[in-house]
Amino acid sequence: MEYCIRISDIHVQLSGHYVLRGMNLEVQSGEFVSIVGENGAGKTTLLKVVCGILKPSKGQVHVFGYDLSQFKNLTLLRKQIGVVPQRSISHRFPICVEEAVLMGRYGKIGLMRRPKRVDWEKAHEALKLMGITQYSRSLVYQLSGGEQQKVALARGLAQEPSLLLLDEPTTYLDNESRSEIMETIYSIHQEKKLTTLLVSHDTHWVTRFSDKIYQLKDGESSLVEGIG
């Protein structure tokens, strides 16, 4: 099976401090891989490296077979990667849920073009999958952290990516919703044949669904044995 992500010996420095030091990671196409580690271990940094937002000072990153240090058209690559960030939106930006989800289609629609009916349908489909159709006309900043997280997930799905990067997708959720969301994410992963890379500080919630789990500590990763 081909590799979707292959990271070899990367070093990433932020504000003069090495966040990742000699980290290795391999994710095959179609796999559900989780990275666990404490807060500040470098999990979010790793996701930013995978989608080309951060460049490592040393080491190699291959995504979909492309060497990111050589690949010029990162915008094209990002259209294939759905990113679900951890943080919620706190500023009073006037946007309703369905528009925020439709944003996942913007890269694919292209410059100077308006969203078409098919884009709205994809957005509504994603809203339905995440069970937030009833909020479609609500303002995003008025939603709770957990609901905003579902909006971010729906946006990631509306993008129809091949690779889904999830940054602590259950942070703001209670135990019941966590389980429900993880089940949903996993069934979408299987149904859409996605490659999924999830980062979390909580090993408990990821063990059930992951093909592989990497432990991230002090900027280095190690494969957790006995999973999958």
Added chain:
Amino acid sequence: MSWTQTLTYPFMQHAIIAILFAGVAFPMIGVFVISLNLIPLRFAMMHIALLGGAIGLFFKVDPLFMGLLFCTLSSLALGPISERMKLGLGTLSGYFMTLTLALAFILIYKANIHVLQAFNILWGNILSLTKGDLILVGIISFFILCIIFLFFKEIQAILYDREVALAVGIPEKWFYYLIVFVLGLSVAVSMRVIGALLVDGFVLLPAMAAIIISRSLKQTFFFSALFGLISGMIGLYLSFLLDIPTSSAIILVASLIIALCGLLKRNLLGYAKIS
């Protein structure tokens, strides 16, 4: 002299045309400023314009033209410099604000330039606009409207969250540079129209009022343009009626609109919380 008689004078006609253009387009830029927290950039532009004006006076070139030129070039450069140096635009604006002010003072002192002459560039007056000024305001306003119309969805994503815009495959960096450029340009031109110290009133206040009552970015742009137009026109009329400075009158009306929007939001639209 009656109001209708005043309307026959070219200075008043120019003022009304300027409000029609800038009153609609410039408050839309205010939406960028508030959403991306670019307020320090406006201060930097003011000081950069002062340096340009001082250089203009030194070389005997139109100080207003030089002020505009410096603002345009700086707004083109600030985005990429901030990105390359990994410094926030706010921090960089602070740096340029003090540096250009220091350079302007050195030039004013050494070249024996009359201080008031240099500072004249900062005191715009909507009642003293020339045909050339109107053409400039018209071109920039048209440019702003075109950018917003053509790239609405890209701008919406960037104002919502720059990282999300990047993640969904929008060339976020280039659009951010474009926003900074358009902002710098509009602040520079607003200085001529309303004066640097009151630019915020023209650019920011209508946008603030619009954000309070809007439920989408399209509504925000629409209301900011509407409020800009209303505050400009009523402010101009009040300045004539009460014999007060026009810029101040425009700002008073814009401030009143904000207060009304706040009241409207609280009493009529409510703060519907999602249960």
